[in-house]
Amino acid sequence: MAKSPxxxxxxxxxxxxxxxxxxxxxLLLDAAEExxxxxxLDDTAVGDIAxxxxxxxxxxxxxxxxxxxxxxxxxxxxxxxxxxxMRAAVDPARWEGASIAEILEAxxxxxxxxxxxxxxxxxxxxxxxLRDPAAGAQLLELQHELGRRLADxxxxxxxxxxxxxxxxxxxxxxxxxxSMLILRLEGVSxxxxxxxxxxxxxxREAMASVCAYLQILPPPRPEYRT
Amino acid sequence: MAKSPxxxxxxxxxxxxxxxxxxxxxLLLDAAEExxxxxxLDDTAVGDIAxxxxxxxxxxxxxxxxxxxxxxxxxxxxxxxxxxxMRAAVDPARWEGASIAEILEAxxxxxxxxxxxxxxxxxxxxxxxLRDPAAGAQLLELQHELGRRLADxxxxxxxxxxxxxxxxxxxxxxxxxxSMLILRLEGVSxxxxxxxxxxxxxxREAMASVCAYLQILPPPRPEYRT
DNA sequence: ATTATCTATAGATCTATAGATAATGC
DNA sequence: ATTATCTATAGATCTATAGATAATGC
Numbered sequence: 001m002a003k004s005p006x007x008x009x010x011x012x013x014x015x016x017x018x019x020x021x022x023x024x025x026x027l028l029l030d031a032a033e034e035x036x037x038x039x040x041l042d043d044t045a046v047g048d049i050a051x052x053x054x055x056x057x058x059x060x061x062x063x064x065x066x067x068x069x070x071x072x073x074x075x076x077x078x079x080x081x082x083x084x085x086m087r088a089a090v091d092p093a094r095w096e097g098a099s100i101a102e103i104l105e106a107x108x109x110x111x112x113x114x115x116x117x118x119x120x121x122x123x124x125x126x127x128x129x130l131r132d133p134a135a136g137a138q139l140l141e142l143q144h145e146l147g148r149r150l151a152d153x154x155x156x157x158x159x160x161x162x163x164x165x166x167x168x169x170x171x172x173x174x175x176x177x178x179s180m181l182i183l184r185l186e187g188v189s190x191x192x193x194x195x196x197x198x199x200x201x202x203x204r205e206a207m208a209s210v211c212a213y214l215q216i217l218p219p220p221r222p223e224y225r226t
Numbered sequence: 227m228a229k230s231p232x233x234x235x236x237x238x239x240x241x242x243x244x245x246x247x248x249x250x251x252x253l254l255l256d257a258a259e260e261x262x263x264x265x266x267l268d269d270t271a272v273g274d275i276a277x278x279x280x281x282x283x284x285x286x287x288x289x290x291x292x293x294x295x296x297x298x299x300x301x302x303x304x305x306x307x308x309x310x311x312m313r314a315a316v317d318p319a320r321w322e323g324a325s326i327a328e329i330l331e332a333x334x335x336x337x338x339x340x341x342x343x344x345x346x347x348x349x350x351x352x353x354x355x356l357r358d359p360a361a362g363a364q365l366l367e368l369q370h371e372l373g374r375r376l377a378d379x380x381x382x383x384x385x386x387x388x389x390x391x392x393x394x395x396x397x398x399x400x401x402x403x404x405s406m407l408i409l410r411l412e413g414v415s416x417x418x419x420x421x422x423x424x425x426x427x428x429x430r431e432a433m434a435s436v437c438a439y440l441q442i443l444p445p446p447r448p449e450y451r452t
Numbered sequence: 453a454t455t456a457t458c459t460a461t462a463g464a465t466c467t468a469t470a471g472a473t474a475a476t477g478c
Numbered sequence: 479a480t481t482a483t484c485t486a487t488a489g490a491t492c493t494a495t496a497g498a499t500a501a502t503g504c
Contacts, residue, residue, distance in 0.1 A: 017455060018502060024456080042268035045492055056458050061494060063456095129416055140417045147419050163434075168423075172431045175419045179405040182416065191366045193373050193401045197394075205398045208389075212438035243481060244476060250482080271466055282484050287468060289482095 012069030014062065025063050027053040032074055037120035041071075041127050075128060078121055079138045085114075086142060090149040092156070100157050101211055101219035107150060108177060108203045115185035116199075126186050150174055162215025173210050180206060238295030240288065251289050253279040258300055263346035267297075267353050301354060304347055305364045311340075312368060316375040318382070326383050327437055327445040333376065334403060334429045341411035342425075348412050376400055388441025399436050406432060 016022040031052035035044040046067055050060045064070045088094070089110060095103055115122055129136035154170045163169035183192065184202065194202065211218045242248045257278035261270040272293055276286045290296045314320070315336065321329055341348055355362035380396045389395035409416065410428065420428065437444045 020502075021456060046494085047492075055456095057494085058459075058496095059457050065494095067493070126416075143417050147417075151419070168431065171419045172423075172435070175409075176402065176406060176435065178419075179409040180402060182409065183401075183405040191369050191373075193377070193397045193404075197398075205394065209398070209402065209435065209439040212441070213435040215438070246476075247482060272468085273466075281482095283468085284470095284485075285483050291468095293467070 012065040013073045014064075016063075021063075024053065024055055024059060027055070028060060028063060028070070029074055029077055032070055033078075033120055033124050036074075036127055037123040046070075071128060074124070075136055075139055078125060079142055081121075082139070082142055086146050086149075090146065090153060092153060095153055099219070100154050100160050100214065100216050101207065103150070103153055103157075104173075104177065104210055105203065105207055105219045108181070108206055109199075111181050112185070112199050112203070115181070119185070122186050147174060147178070160214075160216045163213065169214055173214055176213075177206060177210065238291040239299045240290075242289075247289075250279065250281055250285060253281070254286060254289060254296070255300055255303055258296055259304075259346055259350050262300075262353055263349040272296075297354060300350070301362060301365055304351060305368055307347075308365070308368050312372050313375075316372065316379060318379060321379055325445070326380055326386050326440065326442050327433065329376070329379055329383075330399075330403065330436055331429065331433055331445045334407070334432055337407050338411070338425050338429070341407070345411070352412050373400060373404070386440075386442045389439065395440055399440055402439075403432060403436065 013025075014021075016025055028049060031049045032044070035048055035052060046060055047057050049070070050057045053060075060070075064073065125136070125139060129140065151170055151174060154174075155167070158166040158170070161169060180202075184194070197205075207219060239251075242251055254275060257275045258270070261274055261278060272286055273283055275296070276283045279286075286296075290299065351362070351365060355366065377396055377400060380400075381393065384392040384396070387395060409418065410420070423431075433445060
C-alpha cells in the first residue's frame with residue numbers, strides 16, 4: 001500500500017516543504033477567494049483557480065486532496081485572518097472607560113470599513129456558509145465568539161441600560177445591528193430601502209435606534225450639535 | 227428553417243395546449259422548487275427535477291427551452307404567488323384606523339408565519355437571487371413594492387412619529403425589521419444570538435425597539451399588562 | 453533524493469437533442 | 479393531425495489521476 005501524502009483524513013492540505021510551494025499554495029487560495037466571490041463556488045472550476053494562480057491543475061492536486069480540501073483551507077485562512085483582529089478589537093483593556101454607545105458605534109464603523117475593503121471575503125464567506133454550513137463552522141464559531149465578547153463588554157456596563165431586561169436587550173440589540181450590517185454589506189441582490197443612505201448616516205440612525213431601545217445615552221459627538 | 231416552438235427569445239416556456247401538459251409543467255415547477263430549497267441550485271440536475279416530477283428529461287425539455295428558462299418560470303410563479311397576498315395585505319382600506327405600531331406588528335407576525343410555512347420558497351428565492359440577481363429582478367421589484375406600500379401606510383401616519391426626520395426614520399425602521407426577518411428566517415447558516423428566542427418574544431422586542439426609535443406608542447395589548 | 457510542477461487523459465456528470473412512441477382532441 | 483412523452487445518446491464540462499519533467503536543498 002503506497003504511503004499517502006495526506007497525513008490523515010482530517011488533514012487534506014499538504015504541508016509545504018519548500019518556500020516555492022508555500023507561495024503557490026497562497027496563490028491558489030488567493031485565486032480561489034477571488035473567483036468564488038466573483039462567480040460563486042459552482043461556477044469556479046479547479047482549472048480556473050489553477051490558471052488564475054498561474055499554475056496547472058496538477059499542481060492544484062499536489063496541494064489539495066480534492067476541491068473540498070481547498071474550501072476547508074480557504075475557510076481556515078479566512079478564520080485566521082479574522083481571529084486576531086477580532087480579539088484585539090474586543091479586548092476589555094482597550095475599552096476601559098468607554099460607554100456602551102461608544103463601543104457599539106466603533107463596532108458599526110469598524111465592521112462597515114472592514115466589510116467594504118474586503119468585500120470578497122464577505123461574499124465568499126456567505127456563499128460557502130450557505131452551501132455547506134458544516135464547512136463554515138469554524139468561521140461561524142468566531143462570529144459567535146465576537147458576539148459573546150461584545151455582549152460581555154456590554155453586560156459589564158449594564159448599569160447604563162434603562163431597558164427592564166438588560167441581558168435580553170443587549171442580545172437583541174447586537175443581533176439587530178449584525179442583521180443590518182450583513183444585509184447592508186452583502187445583501188445587494190436582496191434589495192434595500194437604504195441604498196441612498198451613506199455609511200455615516202446609516203451609523204447615526206442605527207445608533208439613534210439602539211440608544212432609544214436600550215435607553216442609554218447617545219455617543220458623545222465631537223460636533224457642534226450634541 | 228424549422229419553426230421553433232419558442233415564440234421568441236423572451237418566451238422560453240412553452241404555452242400548454244392540453245390539461246395534461248399544464249399538470250406536468252406544474253409538477254416540474256414543484257419538483258424544482260423543492261429540490262432547489264433542499265440542495266441548492268447547482269446540486270439539482272435537470273434529471274433530478276424530471277424524476278421527482280415523475281416524468282422524463284425529454285418531457286422537461288418539451289416545456290422549457292433550457293435550465294435557465296425553468297428558473298425564470300419558477301421565479302415568475304413565486305412572484306405571482308407573492309403579489310396577490312402582498313397587495314391585499316397592504317391595502318390602505320384594510321388598515322383604516324390602525325396605528326403605526328399595529329401595522330408593524332402585523333407585518334412582523336405575518337412575515338414570520340408566512341416564512342415558516344413556506345421556508346422552501348424563501349430559501350429557493352435566496353439561492354436564486356444570490357446566484358443571478360438579474361433573474362430575481364421581478365421578485366425583487368415586488369419586495370420593493372411591499373416596502374414602498376408599507377412606507378406609504380406609515381407616512382400617512384407620520385403625525386404619530388416623534389423622531390425628528392419622520393421620512394428617514396420610517397425607511398430606516400422598515401429596513402431594520404426586514405433585515406432581522408431575513409436573517410431570522412433564512413440565516414441559520416450564518417448563526418444568531420437569538421436562537422433561543424421564540425417568535426412571540428422576538429416580535430415583542432422588535433416592537434419595543436422600533437417604537438422607542440420612532441417615538442410612537444406601543445401596540446395595544448389585550449393582556450393585563452399594558 | 454526529494455519536492456514541486458506540468459501535460460495529457462480517463463471517468464463521471466450533466467445538458468440538450470434526435471427520433472420513436474403514446475395520448476389527446478378535432 | 480397535433481401535442482406530449484419516452485428512450486437513448488452525443489457533446490460539453492469538470493474532477494481527479496498517472497506518468498514525465500523540472501526545481502530545490504542536502
